[in-house]
Amino acid sequence: MKSFNRFPLELVIWISALFLLATAAPHTDKSALHLSLCPLANMGFSWCPGCGLGRAITLLFQGEIMGSFRMHWFGIPALGIIGYRIFILSRMEWTSYKTKNLKEKERYYV
Template sequence: MSGLKRIPLELIFWITALVLLATADLQNHGEAQHFTLCPIANLGMTWCPGCGIGRSITQLFHGNFAESFAQHWFGLPALLIICRRIGVLMKMIWINNKLLNLKYKEKRYV
């Protein structure tokens, strides 16, 4: 259980978000009513600079690159940025575990 405490909440959040986007049903904008946290969409405005990034990433996971770009041009860069952040967080965990193991070995032999 102590190993789980060392996993950053941010890492769990990003991995969960990508898994949910990868397993989401493909929907085009306007096809179905859906819940949104976007305050601009909730005000009834039809255009928002951030709306469509989630659908764009879902399209990328399903291999539909043209449709992904049509949903939102920033989908691919956003996915790359999120994957990079996951890599940085995992590297941080790996380094911390390596340091903890080194300290444990030093204590053990002293």
């Protein structure tokens, strides 16, 4: 159970989310039927503030900057914010890993 508490869940979720968005096929036509993870879209609502954001990030990964901006203006900043969060979490994990290994080495040499 102790190792489960040490599992970097948030880091894995953000990396997985970006991987899924990077490999997704963008549906630029909002009326097209496609699989959606959006609970509002699945309940039948036609408008959702986040659906265009995911498509904008997908288009951005495929190099379509203007298409991304047209889909949702916050796609580029959102990708930057998520990337920065992944960087911070990775750096925290790396620091924790180095500190743990240093403490183990000190324990063996004392």
